[in-house]
Structures are given as C-alpha cells and as structure tokens.
Amino acid sequence: xxxxxxxxxxxxxxxxxxxxxxxxxxxxxxxxxxxxxxxxxxxxxxxxxxxxxxxxxxxxxxxxxxxxxxxxxxxxxxxxxxxxxxxxxxxxxxxxxxxxxxxxxxxxxxxxxxxxxxxxxxxxxxxxxxxxxxxxxxxxxxxxxxxxxxxxxxxxxxxxxxxxxxxxxxxxxxxxxxxxxxxxxxxxxxxxxxxxxxxxxxxxxxxxxxxxxxxxxxxxxxxxxxxxxxxxxxxxx
Numbered sequence: 001x002x003x004x005x006x007x008x009x010x011x012x013x014x015x016x017x018x019x020x021x022x023x024x025x026x027x028x029x030x031x032x033x034x035x036x037x038x039x040x041x042x043x044x045x046x047x048x049x050x051x052x053x054x055x056x057x058x059x060x061x062x063x064x065x066x067x068x069x070x071x072x073x074x075x076x077x078x079x080x081x082x083x084x085x086x087x088x089x090x091x092x093x094x095x096x097x098x099x100x101x102x103x104x105x106x107x108x109x110x111x112x113x114x115x116x117x118x119x120x121x122x123x124x125x126x127x128x129x130x131x132x133x134x135x136x137x138x139x140x141x142x143x144x145x146x147x148x149x150x151x152x153x154x155x156x157x158x159x160x161x162x163x164x165x166x167x168x169x170x171x172x173x174x175x176x177x178x179x180x181x182x183x184x185x186x187x188x189x190x191x192x193x194x195x196x197x198x199x200x201x202x203x204x205x206x207x208x209x210x211x212x213x214x215x216x217x218x219x220x221x222x223x224x225x226x227x228x229x230x231x232x233x234x235x236x237x
Contacts, residue, residue, distance in 0.1 A: 098167030157188030
C-alpha cells in the first residue's frame with residue numbers, strides 16, 4: 001500500500017482511501033487505479049503529475065464526483081462521495097466542486113458572463129444575485145471588460161480565465177484543474193498559473209491540478225506522481 005499524506009497536522013479536506021478503478025472493455029478488465037491513498041488539506045495547492053494514460057484525469061474525476069470508484073472511497077469535506085445518488089451527487093458537485101478544463105469547454109453561443117453564470121443556474125440564487133457573483137468572479141480573473149465578449153473574440157488565455165471564473169463563481173470547496181495550461185503558450189500559461197497561485201494564497205482556495213509540465217507543477221506547494229495506477233511522492237524514472 002502506498003499512502004501519500006498531506007503536510008501538517010490539519011484534518012484533511014480530501015481523503016482518497018483504498019481507491020481502485022477498473023474499466024471493462026469487452027471481456028478485458030483494465031485496472032487504471034490500484035489501491036490509492038491520498039490526503040489533501042484545506043488551502044493546499046497540489047499538483048498531480050504522471051505520464052499520459054497514468055490515470056491522472058480518472059483520479060480527478062473520482063474526487064470531483066464525475067465517476068465512482070470500483071473499490072474504496074473518496075471523501076471531500078467529510079462527505080462520502082461514492083454513496084450519493086445521481087441527483088444528490090449533482091447537487092453536491094454544484095455546491096462544492098469547481099472544474100477547469102484544458103480545452104476551456106466554453107459554449108460558443110454564450111458571452112463570457114453567461115458562460116460563467118452556468119453553474120449558478122443549478123442554485124436557488126436570484127438573477128440579481130447571480131449577476132453579482134458573475135461580476136465578482138470575472139473581476140477576480142481580470143476580465144470585467146470582456147464580460148460581453150463571445151469565446152471567439154477572446155484569446156486562448158482569456159478563454160481559460162473565463163473557465164477559471166466559471167470554476168470559482170459558486171465559491172466551491174475544491175477547485176479541480178485538468179491540464180489548465182496544456183493548450184496555451186508559455187506566456188498565457190504563466191498568466192493562468194499566476195491566477196491559480198493567487199486564488200490559493202490570497203483567497204485560500206484548495207486546488208488540485210493535473211499536469212504533465214514540471215514548469216506548472218513548480219507553482220504548486222506539493223507534487224505527487226501517478227504512474228501505472230499507483231501514487232508516489234517522487235517521479236518514476
């Protein structure tokens with residue numbers, strides 16, 4: 001058993017305990033994750049590295065409640081995720097999880113502010129309250145003046161910052177970033193990493209970031225490595 005612990009003595013926000021994930025392809029069982037144990041404290045900025053196909057995105061999806069483990073459990077803020085019904089799981093994600101994707105996943109027919117507003121449509125906030133949240137999120141990523149622009153009118157870096165604003169607009173417990181700089185040049189990528197660091201250090205956001213780039217992982221406070229379905233605290237040669 002390989003167990004990667006969080007730093008310090010604080011109670012962990014994220015607990016991954018004995019997690020395995022098996023995908024079935026015809027008669028073949030594909031073991032993607034094997035007996036994983038991970039602890040992440042509130043306020044941490046954790047980078048998760050590993051080669052392509054190592055299971056990084058699968059683990060992120062399990063933590064974010066987009067998938068369920070074959071064995072073991074995932075807990076976020078004391079809530080066991082894998083046992084929730086689909087309806088309660090959707091409600092839980094809306095309250096607690098913000099996602100940032102490599103390819104932005106913005107709807108091209110919506111402006112930046114409407115894209116950012118989308119997660120709030122799952123809440124009971126009024127239109128005026130949603131607008132206030134959207135304005136705050138766009139201000140935090142420095143895009144107040146681009147609120148009325150469509151994705152095609154924005155640079156790649158600006159689109160990713162809209163994606164981050166959408167991820168934080170509900171003030172989530174946990175921000176999950178899947179290769180957030182993977183489709184950007186170095187300058188735009190550094191701007192996104194600067195923003196993630198600011199969200200972590202100045203606003204106390206807990207962030208787990210999947211990346212294959214050592215330059216990106218260096219911005220995190222801690223890095224763990226995933227290889228062949230197992231975690232280690234040092235890169236595999």
